[in-house]
Amino acid sequence: MSAQIIAIDAMGGDFGPRSIVQASIACLSATPSLHLTLVGQPSLLEDLIAGQSAADRSRLQVVAASEVIGMDERPSQALRGKPDSSMRVALELLRDGKAQACVSAGNTGALMALSRYVLKTLPGVDRPAMVAAIPTQTGYCQLLDLGANVDCSAEHLYQFAVMGSVAAQALGVYRPRVALLNIGTEDIKGNQQVKLAASLLQNARGLNYIGFVEGDGLYRGEADVVVCDGFVGNILLKSSEGLATMIGARIQALFRQGVFARMAGAMAMPLLKRLQADLAPARHNGASFLGLQGIVIKSHGSAGVQGFQSAIQRALIEIQEDLPQRLHGRLEDLLL
Amino acid sequence: MSAQIIAIDAMGGDFGPRSIVQASIACLSATPSLHLTLVGQPSLLEDLIAGQSAADRSRLQVVAASEVIGMDERPSQALRGKPDSSMRVALELLRDGKAQACVSAGNTGALMALSRYVLKTLPGVDRPAMVAAIPTQTGYCQLLDLGANVDCSAEHLYQFAVMGSVAAQALGVYRPRVALLNIGTEDIKGNQQVKLAASLLQNARGLNYIGFVEGDGLYRGEADVVVCDGFVGNILLKSSEGLATMIGARIQALFRQGVFARMAGAMAMPLLKRLQADLAPARHNGASFLGLQGIVIKSHGSAGVQGFQSAIQRALIEIQEDLPQRLHGRLEDLLL
Numbered sequence: 018m019s020a021q022i023i024a025i026d027a028m029g030g031d032f033g034p035r036s037i038v039q040a041s042i043a044c045l046s047a048t049p050s051l052h053l054t055l056v057g058q059p060s061l062l063e064d065l066i067a068g069q070s071a072a073d074r075s076r077l078q079v080v081a082a083s084e085v086i087g088m089d090e091r092p093s094q095a096l097r098g099k100p101d102s103s104m105r106v107a108l109e110l111l112r113d114g115k116a117q118a119c120v121s122a123g124n125t126g127a128l129m130a131l132s133r134y135v136l137k138t139l140p141g142v143d144r145p146a147m148v149a150a151i152p153t154q155t156g157y158c159q160l161l162d163l164g165a166n167v168d169c170s171a172e173h174l175y176q177f178a179v180m181g182s183v184a185a186q187a188l189g190v191y192r193p194r195v196a197l198l199n200i201g202t203e204d205i206k207g208n209q210q211v212k213l214a215a216s217l218l219q220n221a222r223g224l225n226y227i228g229f230v231e232g233d234g235l236y237r238g239e240a241d242v243v244v245c246d247g248f249v250g251n252i253l254l255k256s257s258e259g260l261a262t263m264i265g266a267r268i269q270a271l272f273r274q275g276v277f278a279r280m281a282g283a284m285a286m287p288l289l290k291r292l293q294a295d296l297a298p299a300r301h302n303g304a305s306f307l308g309l310q311g312i313v314i315k316s317h318g319s320a321g322v323q324g325f326q327s328a329i330q331r332a333l334i335e336i337q338e339d340l341p342q343r344l345h346g347r348l349e350d351l352l353l
Numbered sequence: 354m355s356a357q358i359i360a361i362d363a364m365g366g367d368f369g370p371r372s373i374v375q376a377s378i379a380c381l382s383a384t385p386s387l388h389l390t391l392v393g394q395p396s397l398l399e400d401l402i403a404g405q406s407a408a409d410r411s412r413l414q415v416v417a418a419s420e421v422i423g424m425d426e427r428p429s430q431a432l433r434g435k436p437d438s439s440m441r442v443a444l445e446l447l448r449d450g451k452a453q454a455c456v457s458a459g460n461t462g463a464l465m466a467l468s469r470y471v472l473k474t475l476p477g478v479d480r481p482a483m484v485a486a487i488p489t490q491t492g493y494c495q496l497l498d499l500g501a502n503v504d505c506s507a508e509h510l511y512q513f514a515v516m517g518s519v520a521a522q523a524l525g526v527y528r529p530r531v532a533l534l535n536i537g538t539e540d541i542k543g544n545q546q547v548k549l550a551a552s553l554l555q556n557a558r559g560l561n562y563i564g565f566v567e568g569d570g571l572y573r574g575e576a577d578v579v580v581c582d583g584f585v586g587n588i589l590l591k592s593s594e595g596l597a598t599m600i601g602a603r604i605q606a607l608f609r610q611g612v613f614a615r616m617a618g619a620m621a622m623p624l625l626k627r628l629q630a631d632l633a634p635a636r637h638n639g640a641s642f643l644g645l646q647g648i649v650i651k652s653h654g655s656a657g658v659q660g661f662q663s664a665i666q667r668a669l670i671e672i673q674e675d676l677p678q679r680l681h682g683r684l685e686d687l688l689l
Contacts, residue, residue: 089539091541152599153599154599154602164536167536167543167544168544168545198588200500200503200583200584200587200588200591203425205427207503207584208503208504208584209504231588231591232587232588232589232590232591232592232593232594232595233591233592233594233595233598234595235592235595236592236595236596236598236599237595237599245588247536248536248543248544248585249584249585249588251536251567251568252534252536252567252568252581252585252588252589253568253588253589253592254568255536255567255568255569256568256569256571256572256589256592256593257568257592257593257596258568258569259568259569259570259571259572259573260572260593260596260597261596261600262569262572263488263489263490263572263573264597264600266490271627272621277620280620281617281620281621282621284613284616284617284620284621285608285617285618285620285621291607
């Protein structure tokens, strides 16, 4: 296998550069063909690297960037006001062929705006989408868009469906079942965009479109790719995270009520912890931006070391599968 | 306490009249001041009542309706094509003052369309909304709209906020915290309708509007009333139901893996079952239609006997609190 080079925005995220450096060095140890370029404040990053044992410096480079984009900053501000941000410099490394993917835990809106500006979208794609794997009763489904596009036309939803299908195939799903998220499964249900997107998808060649799926159907595993606008997708993702957290907290509370419950709790807790980790894959594995001329992975802002490692792993898979090129070919077939 | 009379659409729902009759008779036993009018096919209903012991017939009436609205029927069809449906006749009893509330487990879209047509909306209300109590880390929040209104303007969201606040007060919440569901908490986030609704709500007198809440914030209990359009609300509600079911199934599966896990599972299962019941209140307690000139409760189509009983209980509370009249007063203050 040839070498992979990934540019890391080392300054983004709620947890700071320390965890990112730690995750990066762990990934280098695990994957001998991997090279990483950490982008950010050089003295800070060099100090953090020096503090870690076993960093293979032949595969770990630091590139300077003098500015950092805040988690609350407006995308427009990030785009115009900070030409030397760590996020932007990392994306420029990708654009210039000095890296094959970019990973950031920073401000999502800024990352999307900068990605579009620096990398540009693939021909035929109006708007890139954000996708993540959501656990279901039977495996996983790719849910998109997760918040990059608040208002979407039927054509946008159609493009998301095509991109989601290609991404699912790249991740190993044979003939992915593609569905539109809706509030009912009958033809008359839903808003105009969804109904119109359904008629576009019914006529799409070579796409395994299976119709509408409801919120509960998603978790029953009725589809491999579930398409919605970014407002709905973001609400679904975050409310699911919130509910899973609440259920975890309630279970822990139940298991504190009395001696009998405490015993059951002590026995059950390791099992439940495993389940909880499985239920927050977006937090753990990061989300992928689809439709750009390059691979960009957004690690969850509040993910820890392990979350950032998983995001780098996802970038590696997309490099190996040459996802943007596959998308490009498929989109040419279907959209142009 | 004076008598309450509730009209029951005895033919609706996935589980059929048998469960509805059973639930009705149980409610009559529990509440001596309650009178019920079962609407549907008389011979069928009389047979079912005769099959139950201890039915106090002095408080249980049967009213004939020759037609039934199917669960998949279009609202327009239900409205025009079936003048003698059990749902419609039950609503007409309410309109004519022969009942103080109506409960149905039938087709949601048809129930909303018929309710609007037969009862009319309160002055100042463009569209009634569907609300249910959702469990949170700190208690419950009233979530609306849950699917009655797919596309909503800022004014509709504003009206939902007012109605949700009054409903929460009627249920005993002092100065309910009202929030708009959004994909971020900063002012710049969200679609046009949500941003515009926020500016309307900021200027509303006497409403405890606290700003935006995200999907996870809802489950953290950050608000007592959470407002969104019916598309988003329905997706949130159903995906939450689906996720809770999936977590339950996964926990059961975990607890079957090996002897040790089986022991933990046997001890934990009663606790987990209690939790699961608590997590599906919409299924168990029914949803309320707000903004009509009358009390209409929608019991979940797939709720069992207990679910229908809870829906009747919710109707009783709304009768005691005179919810439509309270809503009317508050809406006059705020909207007109």
